[in-house]
Amino acid sequence: MTEIPPPDSLTDILTSLRDRVMGVSESVLSTVDGLLVHADVDTVHPESVAALAAATLGVGRRMADTAGVGALREVVARCGSGHVIVVAVGDRALLTVKGDAGLDLAAFQRESPAAVERLSRVLAADVAH
Template sequence: MTEIPPPDSLTGILASLRERVMGVSESVLSTVDGLLVVADTDTVHPESVAALAAATLGVGRRMAETAGVGALREVVARCGSGHVIVVAVGDRALLTVKGDDGLDLAAFQRESPATVEQLTKALASDVAH
């Protein structure tokens, strides 16, 4: 029997996003410098995703600064059979989401701010303890 993580734990927050948004299949939470914090994955190598998310954020931030369009919120890669989305979680963390070709991007856009807020609070409480 698979144990369901509590909804306020980092893993529980990632699992909740997968349950609320059709097409979200895996997710990785990492630091902005590419270190793995926690993962909800089956097929991807989470440490590699964490490192690549940091590089993606760096390039995305540079592009946003150069274009003068404000602070970077997320980077979306639409691929042949799905999506990869990297979302800033405050100044110190990144959420990387893998979605299949049927990913509901509108639902992701609606749900991701609450997920980012939950992750930010959970990370802050971990630092405080």
């Protein structure tokens, strides 16, 4: 009988994204209402990032609704020395990524959908148990 591999851990998924996309330095997974779920961070305060990500999502969704451009997928903030990206993970979670000035946005756009899908599966499996 073939053994089914265990689902990815949240740590593995966040580490993989950091390893696969040049410039990704830290990431925080949170609920849409701002509660911390998991973090891969060195310098940021993850609880603060989780709360601000929820606020960012709220403003971004409102902007998308007002502009009539469909459902919000992500918000990208380009800053003086890097980037902050907030990505919706289904309807109940958010992935916030901090990147340095050399963040490869094209690679992030390619790699993030798979990471979001993996995160969604792990979170759904956790809710089911």
